[in-house]
Amino acid sequence: MAETTAERKTDIGPPHYQRFLPPIIKKNYGQWRYHEILKPGVMVHVAASGDKLYTVRAGTPRLLSVQTIREICDLADQYCGGYLRFTSRHNVEFLLTDPDKIEPLVADLRARGFPVGGMANAISSMVHTQGWIHCHTAATDASGIVKSLMDELIEYFSSLKLPAKLRLALACCLNMCGAVHCSDVAILGIHRRPPKVDHERLPKVCEIPNVVASCPTAAIRPTRIDGKESVEIIEEKCMFCGNCYTVCPALPINNALNDGLSIWVGGKVSNARHEPMFSKLAVPYLPNNPPRWPEVVAAVKNIVEVWAADARKFERMGEWIERIGWPRFFQKTGIPFTKQHIDDYRHADLTWKRSLHFTA
């Protein structure tokens, strides 16, 4: 372990952002007048002063080695005075003042395998999570599906041919770290078998009342197994949320045979035009099929392309579906509508069709 002599600092907080702002931003901070998208992944912001700031945006795997970060730093040093930023969707942004450097930078990025794009009416990088690489509750991997899907959808990242922004997200379990619940298209890792109770371990490591309380559908009840306090799970009541496992390690829910993926559509966050919306279930289950998850990739690509072909300008996925209606969505995408699509949780009755307003 690296020893350090200096006295121990705590609660210093993050570095002050001003230290990291390039001069042109310091100068024009809050004085930007407008922006223009120049080409895929490249935009200019024009300040009241007339100054122009060129942003080049590139995709990354988000999971980065220090070696690659250094490589990115080299580019920032070479093209924009050692300043750069990352976006809320894990893209890297280079901040240029000299328009002549745009092309060389873009070429350099491409050469090194960083796709330029993800801006304006495009698919941007996927908000995603840890998966098998670091999380204990993961029903699937995250990075692998993202890689497989983005390989297929890259043309929509590097171009501007979509009717509107398309936000993709993935989460490897129902905790939904990230943005699955409000994304245009989201992939969600799911468990499909109730937790197996480890009666040996449970009494030792878990508070039984907490475990019972942790279940939203009251599927867990206290019981005694040969003398020892434990819990039992009423399987018909379990919908595999995994919350009991989060609370108690003795209730493992991960299961290779049954874990899989579901696909959700039509969520959005921005207030532009339509109010924010939750994502809704499109495909209840697809197999967990590493290393390239062909079923998941094909299903998402199909949805994206049906939307891209049919939506009007500015129509996000959810706005498009609202216009054509869910019956047409299922018809056009060829996705079967099943019992599992019908809500049966807290607000179920409000999700049923309470009018005659549907297309014949």
Next chain:
Amino acid sequence: MAETTAERKTDIGPPHYQRFLPPIIKKNYGQWRYHEILKPGVMVHVAASGDKLYTVRAGTPRLLSVQTIREICDLADQYCGGYLRFTSRHNVEFLLTDPDKIEPLVADLRARGFPVGGMANAISSMVHTQGWIHCHTAATDASGIVKSLMDELIEYFSSLKLPAKLRLALACCLNMCGAVHCSDVAILGIHRRPPKVDHERLPKVCEIPNVVASCPTAAIRPTRIDGKESVEIIEEKCMFCGNCYTVCPALPINNALNDGLSIWVGGKVSNARHEPMFSKLAVPYLPNNPPRWPEVVAAVKNIVEVWAADARKFERMGEWIERIGWPRFFQKTGIPFTKQHIDDYRHADLTWKRSLHFTA
């Protein structure tokens, strides 16, 4: 008791409607091509055959003596061959074939105190309930408020000057017999004090488990009062729905000091334009003030007239409010917005404002 010799008939059902259809309807049944509103309360339906059926609609108190029914029958005999009908809102309709009889009939009706109107863009008769005249759970009277309010709003019944239909309803308790939950403006009798438990009577007349189960907010729990089984009511949990009283007579909830009225707005049933909507709370409480309920009448009239002045053609109350937004509704009507307007029942969180879409 009137003895009857004939053998006892049962399950004969209602008379066949065809016996009661006037000849012109029999002839043109299902062959009507279009209709026109000729004047307030008078319309014509034109059949494919070219036949014309004139309908004259008049308001009634709904509570009718046999004497008055006979008087109405006299008119039907005199003007339309002894055929008449009533509407789903308790108006009476005279079905004429001879246009020359319209004016005399209208005059005759007026002379006898039956207002002609309630058609098209007007206020029609109020769907209402029993009240003190017959119901055991009534928090207020029904007929008295209807009479008082319609006296004030009659001009909107007998004219066509409203932007759209306006449907009024009243129910004398939360059972909401009628259409309160889906009306443009509705008046609802409310209790505001938890039931008083009659510990003497309760064990004798009620099943304690049923009583406990009857409470939607779990405000009732079993207890023993000097030895006897009974129930107690956790007052903070009681929202005065009266369901326990419906189930158990030993839990009287009617209370002169606390019963009152609330006013609801913006509901609709038809699918025309906007999907059906529930009514929403406008005024949480007004005093129960017979015989003319001035506070209630004034409050409803105010809402109606603000809407009438501000709404666009075809905009029902709820459609108008949706366009201007609830903040403007409360502003324009001058009704204070209170804690009680904020939902705190099953779907409460879905009724909160989950976006930035409101007028500044």
Next chain:
Amino acid sequence: MADEKQLPKTPKLDELESGPWPSFVKEIKRAAENNPMSRDILGLLELSYTEKIAHWKHGGIVGVRGYGGGVIGRYCDIPDKFPNVAHFHTLRVNHPAGWFYTTEALRAVCDLWERHGSGLTNLHGSTGDIILLGTRTEELEGTFSELTQNGFDLGGSGSVIRTPSCCVGPARCEWACFDTLQFIYDITMHYQDSIHRPAFPYKFKFKASGCANDCVAAIARADLSIIGTWRGPIPVDQAGVEEYAKNGIDIQADVVDRCPSRCMRWDGKELSIDDQWCVRCMHCINAMPKALRPGPERGATILIGGKAPILQGAILSSVLVPFMKMEPPYTEFKALADKILDVWGEEGKNRERVGEFIQRVGLGNFLEAIGLTPRPEMVAHPRENPYIFYEEYFEEEPTQAQA
């Protein structure tokens, strides 16, 4: 007997005799002239107006022989003060479909009710019945038998199928997409036994409207709502449209811009409808009855679950069958209704309406139980929560998957 005929002093109620709207107080007084029950109801009501409280005891089960419904029992809580309304039971009489009458039929009801009861009625109750408002227990049988002599029968009350009702439909409306009167008469007869004898967890209501205007508020007030609709394009009579335009309808603002699916265009001469997007709301047809009308293929949408708020909050009926042909003998409809009544009758809890039952068991499970396949028309949108019940899972054979 003389001052018995004297009307009680009712200073409060008297204030409700004036004013332009017809007065129910006048009605009571009119009946009271030669009816002691009405005289007492007048006095009792005046007392309620003074004390601001009802003077009826809770419920009370009474009825006619062999029927479990059709009568609402009422007993006054101060019978000594108002002996003539010590009993004041209401009879619910099943109205003729569409509320059509001949004066002859109505007079017959008036005559018998004058003899057997208070002489007061409601035309009609909110469920649609003729309400004969108040009589004594001993009078029930006599009233009933005279009713049946005159071709009338009781409607529903309690845990039965309630009196079905429908809009005026084809009898006088150009928009009826099926014969609401014939249909309602047919099922009323089909379900006579269930209307008169409680056999269910709670009440069950049928209402039928001939089109989406829903003139009997079926979607809000019926457990099973049958609402007329169509398939195929809306026929447009362009000349008719122009005539409306001439006569002052602003086609763009009042019709086109109010179309919920925004599928209409108006170029000042021609109105075009892109029917594939029409959600059949009726608005454009309502606005221009002479020029537009429902499309060619007629039928109904069947919706389920509508009710008032007690207990889980009000429910609007939701789509069960997007489109059903409605031709006699309504075999498909009756099979569906019977299946629903079976399942709910079996598994519904006491005082649980079918809408609440479906909420409890889940619409998906309910569909399975009644043998319908899920369709996207049944939902406003698919689930937003990830709490999906996957009904089966694999058990591993001994494997090192978990190793």
Next chain:
Amino acid sequence: MADEKQLPKTPKLDELESGPWPSFVKEIKRAAENNPMSRDILGLLELSYTEKIAHWKHGGIVGVRGYGGGVIGRYCDIPDKFPNVAHFHTLRVNHPAGWFYTTEALRAVCDLWERHGSGLTNLHGSTGDIILLGTRTEELEGTFSELTQNGFDLGGSGSVIRTPSCCVGPARCEWACFDTLQFIYDITMHYQDSIHRPAFPYKFKFKASGCANDCVAAIARADLSIIGTWRGPIPVDQAGVEEYAKNGIDIQADVVDRCPSRCMRWDGKELSIDDQWCVRCMHCINAMPKALRPGPERGATILIGGKAPILQGAILSSVLVPFMKMEPPYTEFKALADKILDVWGEEGKNRERVGEFIQRVGLGNFLEAIGLTPRPEMVAHPRENPYIFYEEYFEEEPTQAQA
């Protein structure tokens, strides 16, 4: 040591090295060249790809001295097979507001992480932290102290205030209605103690977006969402609008018809906005940045309760304060936030997010507790159910009201 340096065979993962999107597998291999932890993670991940299951034990509480958060403990469930990732704890490092960096600062982090950990990172985690992905317990203190030497500190994990984040805002966006970076930096410093030491029932997240486009998804992912907005008319540069029209924007179809409040008019020359109806959705401004901009009086709307579905279903933040000025030192905001944290901290159940807490106690009661008056802007619509808690009632003095 030689074959220790040998990378494990990873046929499955190798398939993810090809293709146009940058490969995380290449990243792991790159780090693995001279890092045993990364080598083992590579092998372990290949095993997960083969067995379709994660190989981590449940949780594990580890951390740095004096902090209760900032480290996610992880232990491999087959440590004997993969000794170098027997521990594989993650450090969450609080990112600089707006995710701006100098290469110098980033390189410093790289250097220390190469020495202390796997050499793998996430830029960034979904909450916004710099994720230092995996190291041994003994390395935590050293990593931490070098981080602080370099001016960095840990972010949040567990039942603390989580690392606040914000959009790029005024640094590079013309639409920022307040200084998101300054604000987020300010509250991050203000809440240092609560970010590092668990003192609440559960996690609590702040996210700030400069306008209604909400570029950090604050409304969906933050317990307290601060979203910029304005009051007063949208300034319109008509020349600018015409220019967009010339350059091919269909002002009517793409802007006017997409305005949710339909408050715009375009006559082909002039665009007029009836600002009293504008709901400030940003769309028209988004579509024509050169011609339109947010109105004069700037501030933010404060919304509360956003979160993912566990446990009661996902919640979108809802309006708490329709409009608040956002000027340093943000006194009004901090007073509100502190009050919220007090009430929830006191009365919230274990693992109950503030949004779930408000659902349980009721928004009206919550407003009372934090001292805000109810406003119609807080609701999409008033209640539809009649279940109103009238909080007090009269008791009668002896009277015959009930007689």
